[in-house]
Amino acid sequence: MDERLNHAPCGYISITHEGIVRDVNQTFLDKMGYKHEDLVEKHFESIMSTANKLIFHSYFYPFINLNGHVEELFINLKDNTGQSIPHILNGRRFVHEGEEVIDCVLVQMGKRIDYELELRTAKKQIEEAYWEKDQAHAKLKQIHKEIEHKQKELMNMNSILVELSTTDKLTGLRNRRFFQEKLEEHIIQFSTTSEPFSLLIIDIDHFKQVNDTWGHQTGDDVLENLASILQLHSRADDIVARYGGEEFVLILPHVGVTDSKIIAERLRHAVAHASWKTGNLTVSIGIATMDSNDSDVTLLKKADEALYFAKEHGRNRVIHCIDMNE
Structure with missing residues (x-):
């Protein structure tokens, strides 16, 4: 490895498409407390928690496969003591000496940890200040001001990180992680109230032809425009998310079989009659x-099987799973 890259001011890891670490720079090893042999030829997921492995599989790999790169993925990695360290990851795929590899740049979110340490230090200073005499009141006022300032900064940072971790960067919709959490919440609610809800999976017909003919930038524009149409034609309490690639999902609260077909048909019609740079564009909905x-x-x-049925029977159509055997 080039000496400058080996000691760059950020971590660097090169992995195969299967996730095996081929190379790692000294900066990452030093910051995380590992030796070269601890990581090289080991699986990258060996230093991830179960939750972060799910993030990696549901976001990193699909995005790399589709676009060849990933930007600003928030992920936690375990250091040699087992402590979870937050990182921002950028990755890019290319072929090196006949092997497909993914180069990853990792920047520690150390500032957030510093804020938390400063808060704990400030609180400890407050406890000590109560035992002071002459300057106790002045000191307490100053410490309180510092705590309020740090708390506001930490709250702002946390809200930004939460928003980033649940939002699809390209379309601005909620991402797969957020959708999965909301789906589980609706299922729990159903178990107590039996209030119906429906799930839609929407897939762009012949999307590969859009990318192949018009290029990936136009493909991204199509995804953004479709996201806008879905939001425009959804209710305030509907959950609209990008599931991955050209697939989108909707959770429709309080909607049974009949109304779900009506809503889905309205969405299909809106897409088919919208103005597209690529000409006609349609979707299939399960x-x-x-x-x-x-x-x-x-x-x-069930929704996925209904979508597949719609694709197999001509595309540009809505299929509910209960109608597949009719």
Whole structure:
């Protein structure tokens, strides 16, 4: 490895498409307390928690496969003591000596940790100040001001990080992680209230042809415009999210089988009659409505099977899973 890259002011890891670490710079090893042999030829996910492995599989790999790069992925990695250290990850895929590799640049979110340490230090100073005599009151006022300032900064940083971790960067919609959390919440609510809700999976027809003919920038524009159409034609309490690639998902609270078909058909019609740079553009939609035997896995599977059925039977159509055998 080039000496400058080896001691760059940020971490660097090169992994195969399967996640095996091929190379790592000294900066990352020093910051995380590892030796070269601890990571090289090991799986990158060996220093991730289960939650972060799910993030990596649901966001990093699909995005790399689709676009060849990932930007500003917020992820926690474990150091040699097992402590979870937050990082911002940028990655890019290319072929090196006949092997497909992914180069990753990792920047520690140390500032956030520093704020938390400063808060704990300030609180400790408050406790000590109560035992002071002459200058106790002046000192307490100053410390309180510092705490308020640091708390505001930390709250702002946390709110930004939460928003980033649940938002799809390209379309501005909620991402797969947020959708999964909301789906689980609706299933729990259904178990107590039996209030119906429906799930839509929307897929752009022949999207690969859009990228191949018009280029990936136009493909990104199509995804952004479709996201806007879905938001425009959704209710305030509907959950609209990008599921990955050209697939989008909607959770429709308080909507049963009949109304879900009407809503989905309205969305399909809006897309088909919109103005597109690429000419005609259509979507296929699969629907499943929650029942007492469903879990998040089975509900998604039903909607996905309905989508596949719509694709197999001509595309540009809406199929509810209960109608597949008719």
